[in-house]
Amino acid sequence: MNNNFSEIVEYLDGKFKKIDESFVKLPSIFVTKEDLKEATERLSTKEDFNNLLTAVDAYAHKADAYFQEMVALSHKVDRHEKWLQEIAEKLGVKLKY
Numbered sequence: 001m002n003n004n005f006s007e008i009v010e011y012l013d014g015k016f017k018k019i020d021e022s023f024v025k026l027p028s029i030f031v032t033k034e035d036l037k038e039a040t041e042r043l044s045t046k047e048d049f050n051n052l053l054t055a056v057d058a059y060a061h062k063a064d065a066y067f068q069e070m071v072a073l074s075h076k077v078d079r080h081e082k083w084l085q086e087i088a089e090k091l092g093v094k095l096k097y
Contacts (some may be wrong), residue, residue, distance in 0.1 A: 031039075088095045 085095065
């Protein structure tokens, strides 16, 4: 009968060792105050977000102005091409493309 108790004691001892190992790992699983403080310091603020929005808005404004200039330039080139065609017709010159 003494032998049966030793098996149970060994079995329970193994289980308790596993539980002890789990408790040792707990601090690495949970967040500490220092970890939380570091994380909150790295968070973006409303000011950071506003700065980003301002930069994107400025870029969008510049892009819009650039595209408007390109449209105007395209119309200007088309107008010059038309004038060249008219001049060539009056002079009797055939233009090659």
